Amino acid sequence: MSRILALVAVLCVVATVALGLVYAGGHSPGALDSWAEHAISGLGRTTLDVLxxxxxxxxxxxxIAIIAGVCAYRRRWPDAALAVAGPALALGLNTWVLKPLFDRWKEGILVYPSGHTVSLVTVLVVLVLLARPKVLTVVVGVVLLCCAAIGMIGLGYHYLTDIVGGAFFATAVVTGLRAVTPRRVPAPSAG
Structure with a gap:
């Protein structure tokens, strides 16, 4: 499982960098960004605020506190650490390294990768890794991300490509941390 998670992390980093390089130093939306803005333009402010x-x-x-607390209550210390460290590390790297590095601006603010998306997706990926049933968790996570993406685009916070880059980066950080986190192997059954 660690090798699969490490591979996912590497592929997501590559995707984040590749997409970032396409839009690095830019101030204008790409064709996909413009299409998304146009598609969402009819939604009202209240709807977008809720999304x-x-x-x-x-x-x-x-x-994050609830996830970490439940893990700590169950004495799943590596999982509790992942719930806190994943979002903290991803947000720190995104804010202080990636955004200045890629230098993509929208209305005077660095926007690639989307910090809103990094925040949400790190928590969602932690949930996918820890929760059961996984399929239901993935479906709920995708729906939440799509709703949030519509809201962020409609409110003018981000371009669609910023959101995609943020999702890739957040996934890379959490799966990478999980891949290198020592896992407790259950003891064989005595009976």
Whole structure:
């Protein structure tokens, strides 16, 4: 499992960098970004505000605390650490390394990769790795990400490509951390 997670992490880093290089130093949307903005343009402000809620710190910080708390209660210390370290590391790297490196701007703000997306997707990937049933967790996560993406694009926070880059980067960080985290091997059954 660690090798698969490491491969996913590497592929997501490559995708983040490749997409970032296409838009590095840019101030204008690409064709896909323009299409997404046009497709979403009819939604009202209230709807967009609701759709973007899953990316807000007042939603995500309690979610991280609950996930870490449940893991700690179950004495799953590496999982509790992943729930906290994944988002913290991803956000720190995104804010202080990737955004300045790729230098993509929108309305005076660095936007690639999307920090809103990194925040949300790190928590979602942690949930996918820890929760059961996984298929249901993935479906709920994809729906939340799509809703948040519509909200972020409609409110003018990000281009679609910023969101895709943020999703790749967040996935890379969490799967990479999980791949290198020592896992406790269950003891064989005595009876």
């Amino acid at each position: 973007v809620l899953p990316t807000e710190p007042f939603v995500l910080i309690p979610a």
